Amino acid sequence: MAFRNSLAICLLLAVLGSISAGPLSARNPAAMAMLESIMKKSKWDSFVFSQEWPATVCSSSSRKCYFPENRNTWTVHGLWPSKSDGTYGPSNCETDAEFSEATLAPILDDLEKQWTDVFGESDEYSFWKHEWSKHGTCAAQLEALDSALKYFEKGLELNTNYNLTSIFLDSNIVPGNSYSLKQYTKAVESVTGAKSTVRCASKGSARVQEIRICFDKKFNVIDCFEDSNCHTKSINYEDNN
Numbered sequence: 001m002a003f004r005n006s007l008a009i010c011l012l013l014a015v016l017g018s019i020s021a022g023p024l025s026a027r028n029p030a031a032m033a034m035l036e037s038i039m040k041k042s043k044w045d046s047f048v049f050s051q052e053w054p055a056t057v058c059s060s061s062s063r064k065c066y067f068p069e070n071r072n073t074w075t076v077h078g079l080w081p082s083k084s085d086g087t088y089g090p091s092n093c094e095t096d097a098e099f100s101e102a103t104l105a106p107i108l109d110d111l112e113k114q115w116t117d118v119f120g121e122s123d124e125y126s127f128w129k130h131e132w133s134k135h136g137t138c139a140a141q142l143e144a145l146d147s148a149l150k151y152f153e154k155g156l157e158l159n160t161n162y163n164l165t166s167i168f169l170d171s172n173i174v175p176g177n178s179y180s181l182k183q184y185t186k187a188v189e190s191v192t193g194a195k196s197t198v199r200c201a202s203k204g205s206a207r208v209q210e211i212r213i214c215f216d217k218k219f220n221v222i223d224c225f226e227d228s229n230c231h232t233k234s235i236n237y238e239d240n241n
């Protein structure tokens with residue numbers, strides 16, 4: 001793909017440059033800056049997989065909200081390349097990458113159900129387009145995810161395999177009640193064996209909004225670097241009716 005080609009060309013330029021006429025950085029700062037930017041964008045080692053609870057996303061906003069067909073399901077927010085030493089990103093790795101709505105046709109139904117844009121009244125593709133250009137174009141450096149179709153299929157697969165509705169239910173955590181941060185994290189960790197991140201809605205009363213599970217590049221679960229932003233004893237799992 002284009003990224004690998006441009007990386008190879010830049011490396012070649014760098015090598016040729018340093019052999020033929022001293023450091024490339026001195027002779028060609030623009031090429032050097034390009035090389036640095038490409039190297040930086042390829043430096044990541046893991047994923048943060050974020051799922052959200054539609055009821056809380058909706059009640060946190062005044063925008064018109066469209067629930068997924070099954071209101072009792074957590075949906076994908078995103079699958080984000082990250083650095084396990086504690087930072088998100090890189091992002092926007094291929095700014096000229098095309099996003100074709102047609103490529104998602106085979107999985108459109110599942111995307112609507114499981115990667116729902118609850119605010120997607122006029123253009124349901126805008127959320128997916130955003131996730132693809134910001135995060136997917138970096139994830140696409142992996143052969144396993146090197147197309148929009150593969151990238152979104154992976155998100156759907158993880159959403160099915162790490163079904164938070166049933167993970168919580170198995171720990172007797174159900175919508176309409178409140179639980180401690182520890183109860184939420186223990187429930188997820190009893191399934192994944194690793195540290196997850198529980199995110200609360202940023203405004204209003206304490207409500208659980210997102211659960212983040214982290215993976216290495218082979219999709220083994222690893223500890224997430226980010227701590228929870230929930231700071232109250234009791235956190236509501238918002239009723240979804």
Ligand SMILES: *[C@@H]1O[C@H](CO)[C@@H](O)[C@H](O)[C@H]1NC(C)=O
Pocket residue numbers: 070072073114159160163164165166
């Ligand atoms: C997750 O589990 C719930 C409850 O069992 C179920 O209703 C829902 O369809 C499941 N979601 C996915 C994506 O499998």
